[in-house]
Amino acid sequence: MERNVRWGVVGTGGIAAAFTADLQGLPGAEVAAVASRTLGSAKAFAGRFGIPRACGSWDELAADPDIDVVYVATPHSAHRAAAGLFLEAGRAVLCEKAFTLNAREAAELAGIARSGGSFLMEAMWMYCDPLVRRLTELVRDGAVGQIRTVQADFGLEGPFAAGHRLRDPAQGGGALLDLGVYPVSFAQLLLGEPDRVRADALLSPEGVDLDTSVLLGWESGATALLSCSVTADTPRTAAVTGTAGRIEIPRGFFQPQRFVLHRTGREPEEFTAGQHGSGLHGMQHEAAEVMRALRAGETESPLVPLAGTIAVMRTLDAVRELTGVRYPADVAPG
Numbered sequence: 001m002e003r004n005v006r007w008g009v010v011g012t013g014g015i016a017a018a019f020t021a022d023l024q025g026l027p028g029a030e031v032a033a034v035a036s037r038t039l040g041s042a043k044a045f046a047g048r049f050g051i052p053r054a055c056g057s058w059d060e061l062a063a064d065p066d067i068d069v070v071y072v073a074t075p076h077s078a079h080r081a082a083a084g085l086f087l088e089a090g091r092a093v094l095c096e097k098a099f100t101l102n103a104r105e106a107a108e109l110a111g112i113a114r115s116g117g118s119f120l121m122e123a124m125w126m127y128c129d130p131l132v133r134r135l136t137e138l139v140r141d142g143a144v145g146q147i148r149t150v151q152a153d154f155g156l157e158g159p160f161a162a163g164h165r166l167r168d169p170a171q172g173g174g175a176l177l178d179l180g181v182y183p184v185s186f187a188q189l190l191l192g193e194p195d196r197v198r199a200d201a202l203l204s205p206e207g208v209d210l211d212t213s214v215l216l217g218w219e220s221g222a223t224a225l226l227s228c229s230v231t232a233d234t235p236r237t238a239a240v241t242g243t244a245g246r247i248e249i250p251r252g253f254f255q256p257q258r259f260v261l262h263r264t265g266r267e268p269e270e271f272t273a274g275q276h277g278s279g280l281h282g283m284q285h286e287a288a289e290v291m292r293a294l295r296a297g298e299t300e301s302p303l304v305p306l307a308g309t310i311a312v313m314r315t316l317d318a319v320r321e322l323t324g325v326r327y328p329a330d331v332a333p334g
Contacts, residue, residue: 004030005291008061010082011073012036012045015096019071020049022284028291035061058082062089069119069290072096077171077329080105083120087112092119094290098177101329103313110306119294121301122309124185126254128285131273133303135247135259139190143261145244147222150190152183152238152253155229158210166230167206169327174208176316176325180228182254185312186238187216187224193311195219201323209325216315255282
């Protein structure tokens with residue numbers, strides 16, 4: 001019988017809470033420690049979830065020999081520093097999205113992981129979702145023919161106050177990295193890195209994007225029309241249209257409960273997710289993939305490869321360059 005995989009959690013916000021709750025419902029997973037930059041926050045989180053150890057610093061968790069893998073759930077402005085620390089300490093890392101602030105930081109983390117032989121994966125839970133995996137298989141098997149268009153959007157109703165992290169360039173604020181990463185990742189899951197990037201955005205007084213529209217193009221002739229917003233509650237749907245049919249995903253395309261395949265000359269086919277499990281958020285699938293890979297001795301997941309993560313970051317960088325969104329971290333140190 002395989003021993004439990006021992007997890008450390010970094011961060012105590014909402015996403016960390018949702019992931020921890022899903023992790024505790026996953027057989028073979030053990031949440032052994034939580035770390036925050038303040039001990040009080042770590043202790044409160046540990047008490048809420050019954051976690052044995054609370055650490056008041058990242059260094060304390062990095063030095064814990066009883067941790068197999070660390071889940072980084074800090075704001076993405078801290079991903080490079082946090083994930084880098086744990087990788088250099090020899091820990092496996094699952095790092096939230098957006099993976100980093102830019103492609104340079106993403107490549108740096110991949111380099112640290114590869115040089116140390118440590119596992120590293122972006123927490124792109126959408127890629128690990130069973131129904132998204134089924135959709136991907138259908139597309140790659142030619143169910144809709146050659147892809148012509150991909151459409152996806154993700155928006156939240158605002159407004160967010162000027163002091164909110166979504167308005168702060170130093171914290172990687174804006175719609176693109178928080179929400180736009182989903183539509184872009186969905187398009188690149190199906191089509192790979194685009195050959196052309198066009199974009200337009202409405203910027204906040206602080207210089208982060210509030211609403212962004214993206215048009216991606218590939219040499220095959222395929223295009224993707226994507227959008228994200230922190231001012232409006234968009235439909236959050238997706239569609240893939242090909243030469244022989246289309247797939248429509250209703251609201252919540254990044255964690256779908258169902259999708260419909262329309263094929264030329266055939267009746268529509270509905271695919272459903274079944275039960276995710278009582279009280280679960282859908283993040284257990286990415287955790288299970290990490291545990292599978294660790295037990296298999298793999299340093300990357302074939303579902304969320306580092307090359308794909310870095311390619312998405314390059315696209316996000318290109319969008320920001322076109323729309324004029326700049327972060328302090330874009331200036332390379334030294």
